[in-house]
Amino acid sequence: MEGPAGDDEIIMANDSFYEAFEAADMAAMAEVWEQSEAVACTHPGWPTRHGWKAVAASWESIFSGGDPLQFILTDTRVRRHGDTAWVTGDENLVSAEGPGGTVAALNIFERRAGSWLMVAHHGSPVMRR
């Protein structure tokens, strides 16, 4: 299923983010992000980290924390406005013990020199009711 023109590149950038996340691959994660002072990242339950240095440190902490995480991504939706795009989606965690929790994500990308780079990621735990 093809989205509107241009959305494919945004979905590819979003997919690259989750591939780096699942692979716990810091070099790949670094390529996904705009490495600037202006980026922001909020992991579930964490305070917001600002600037690439702090954001990179947060990923290094997560990647060194044990078994890599795996997700099934559902309900991915893209909205683009000029050279900015944002993507919502659900990260459904899968562990060796079976299905885990769900994290609601909001990812923002900006196009710089033709490439869509992540500038913000915000994930929050969805409570079961």
Added chain:
Amino acid sequence: MEGPAGDDEIIMANDSFYEAFEAADMAAMAEVWEQSEAVACTHPGWPTRHGWKAVAASWESIFSGGDPLQFILTDTRVRRHGDTAWVTGDENLVSAEGPGGTVAALNIFERRAGSWLMVAHHGSPVMRR
């Protein structure tokens, strides 16, 4: 303290959002948002609501839920790229019983016909460590 040209309008739009939230004023909240199918809202612990109808219903639910919430907003940061802007900040809840928890927020605004309208809000609880 003045930000870069144009940021003042974005901060005003962000402030209007929190004023409507604190006042539990549905009419004011409706004026803050772009009332389209593309908007998204994730309250702390909730699944993401898509489209103005579902987003409006979520605010009505929150506004009818009891005492209005009050915040002290800290660390508000604005980033603008063309006609899209995103704002991060901490919502520090204050209740009659004293200080409450902190919610990390990411708000996205788009400029349409000269007005900055909210298109996404994502709030997540910051866990105490």
